Amino acid sequence: MTTILQIDSSARMQRSLTRRLSALFVESWRSHEPDARVIHRDLGQNPPVLVSEEWIAAAFTPPEERTPDMARVLALSDELIDELLVADLIVLGAPMYNYGLPAALKAWVDQVVRVGRTFSFDLARGDFPLRPMLTVKRLVVISSCGEFGFAPGGLRDGWNHLNPHVRTIATQLFGTPESHIHEIAVEYQEFKDDRHDRSLSDARERVVRLATELAQEMVSS
Numbered sequence: 001m002t003t004i005l006q007i008d009s010s011a012r013m014q015r016s017l018t019r020r021l022s023a024l025f026v027e028s029w030r031s032h033e034p035d036a037r038v039i040h041r042d043l044g045q046n047p048p049v050l051v052s053e054e055w056i057a058a059a060f061t062p063p064e065e066r067t068p069d070m071a072r073v074l075a076l077s078d079e080l081i082d083e084l085l086v087a088d089l090i091v092l093g094a095p096m097y098n099y100g101l102p103a104a105l106k107a108w109v110d111q112v113v114r115v116g117r118t119f120s121f122d123l124a125r126g127d128f129p130l131r132p133m134l135t136v137k138r139l140v141v142i143s144s145c146g147e148f149g150f151a152p153g154g155l156r157d158g159w160n161h162l163n164p165h166v167r168t169i170a171t172q173l174f175g176t177p178e179s180h181i182h183e184i185a186v187e188y189q190e191f192k193d194d195r196h197d198r199s200l201s202d203a204r205e206r207v208v209r210l211a212t213e214l215a216q217e218m219v220s221s
């Protein structure tokens with residue numbers, strides 16, 4: 001049975017395109033695997049708290065030496081990490097906010113990247129001391145932006161700091177091979193014209209197709 005971690009990070013609800021598309025992915029998946037387990041983490045509705053000095057001190061204290069206060073500070077982090085560790089696949093709804101990640105999504109990343117739980121650190125490894133302790137097999141990133149032209153050679157080439165950031169997090173911290181990261185984006189949302197309509201309908205088709213392909217591959221393996 002596949003466990004899907006569905007993460008939504010849009011602050012919008014009904015109007016959110018990324019929410020609609022992450023839900024479409026899950027719905028399409030369930031048409032192939034009705035009993036797939038889906039954990040839904042709604043960061044837009046419930047943004048995680050930011051890490052603090054207390055959080056960092058607690059995270060770097062060995063578990064057996066933590067005080068009850070430290071354990072309390074890390075409780076949300078533990079809950080979010082438990083969800084991440086059981087996920088075979090993450091479907092991530094990630095709107096572009098100010099050319100990057102929504103703050104709620106970045107707060108989630110900061111909560112789940114924790115020494116001894118999701119990564120190990122060893123200077124004996126030389127220039128790359130950090131190593132992920134988990135493997136998220138597949139990551140589906142569904143993004144949406146109001147503008148357009150972020151691809152190489154486009155009008156806004158180099159302005160998209162959302163997808164490259166998520167890719168680095170996934171490859172370096174979640175153990176996901178680059179080839180197992182799938183990106184689907186809607187553009188032109190702010191223009192509300194036929195270019196947007198086409199972009200949205202392409203994204204819908206790609207979401208359904210990708211869910212079908214991945215479900216067939218992962219469920220049969």
Ligand SMILES: Cc1cc2nc3c(=O)[nH]c(=O)nc-3n(C[C@H](O)[C@H](O)[C@H](O)COP(=O)(O)O)c2cc1C
Nearest residue numbers: 010016017018095096097098099144145146147189
């Ligand atoms: C706070 C905020 C910041 C945004 N910043 C950008 C931006 O930098 N570039 C862009 O192309 N669109 C930007 N947009 C437009 C959103 O990316 C677009 O509305 C997208 O559809 C949001 O995802 P959602 O529909 O799932 O909420 C921004 C929207 C909001 C609300």
